[in-house]
Amino acid sequence: MTGKSWKTTEIIKVLEFINENFSLWCKHRINACTKVAKVHNLDRDAKSIYSMVNKLLQAIKTPKRRKACKTLKRRKISSLVKEINKKTEVLDEGLDDKCKGKKKITSDNKQKITTNSNTNMTTNANQKSASQAATTSASQIATTFANQVPNTSASQVPTTSTSQITSVIEGVYKEKVKQIDTRRDEDIQNITQYTTDIVNSLLLKGILK
Structure with missing residues (x-):
């Protein structure tokens, strides 16, 4: 099943499902692929679906790979992949900011602990x-x-x-x-x-x- 070529209609169904259920895709991509296969009765396994979508998302990021990808030449597919990629980038930026916030809190806590430790050492001395x-x-x-x-x-x-x-x-x-x-x-x-x-x-x- 994994070596079978993809039909345009199949790709569009998968991309539309992911775009409409983006939170599910972000939470667990393999589960999302399993569900889309079940919903649209696709003769594909989850790994095959994920591999196809991932290749399209990687190709859309660079002009050279985008031009080389025949599948992305179809406007509908290209539009859906761009939309999913944009949502992913926004999500990644949010996660980066969240991680930076956690790092800042951790850094502040370490500084506070160090200051308290130095104060205690001075007091003890x-x-x-x-x-x-x-x-x-x-x-x-x-x-x-x-x-x-x-x-x-x-x-x-x-x-x-x-x-x-x-x-x-x-x-x-x-x-x-x-x-x-x-x-x-x-x-x-x-x-x-x-x-x-x-x-x-x-x-x-x-x-x-």
């Missing part, structure tokens, strides 16, 4: 830096205080009240904390704990009595 600053400043409290206490033995240090020592430590503590840009409660608690640790250490060493 700032938090890490603040945490490190908190720990460093807290450890510096003891060093600063040690520099303010005379380097003498415990027996040589005059009796000092706990409130006086605590006042000095808290003064250093407040000064250092002002330099720390952190909102983490854990860091603040750690710094506060240093005050208690220093006082206890001084008591154990006999500096505080």
Whole structure:
């Protein structure tokens, strides 16, 4: 059946059906070819019909192939093929625009994700830096205080009240904390704990009595 020559009337029936049922042709071309054969009782299989239509559509696109195609010399056939080809081009342009729109949305989403990721990384880096600053400043409290206490033995240090020592430590503590840009409660608690640790250490060493 596939090697049988096409009659002009058969070709016109097929092209008219496709033109009138273009949405079906676009959705599934083989199914459209099967249906046109059934509707017009054509002694053709779907692949044969599709091959014939596809060759005509390819030939209509270039002047050289169009002139070489004898079938397209018939005005009715040429007109139908041109109309189907035009609809196909419009459809393809619409699909291209739709794909471009999807690509733009995807690109925008990727840019948004990248921006959010960079923001999160910056925030995390700032938090890490603040945490490190908190720990460093807290450890510096003891060093600063040690520099303010005379380097003498415990027996040589005059009796000092706990409130006086605590006042000095808290003064250093407040000064250092002002330099720390952190909102983490854990860091603040750690710094506060240093005050208690220093006082206890001084008591154990006999500096505080």
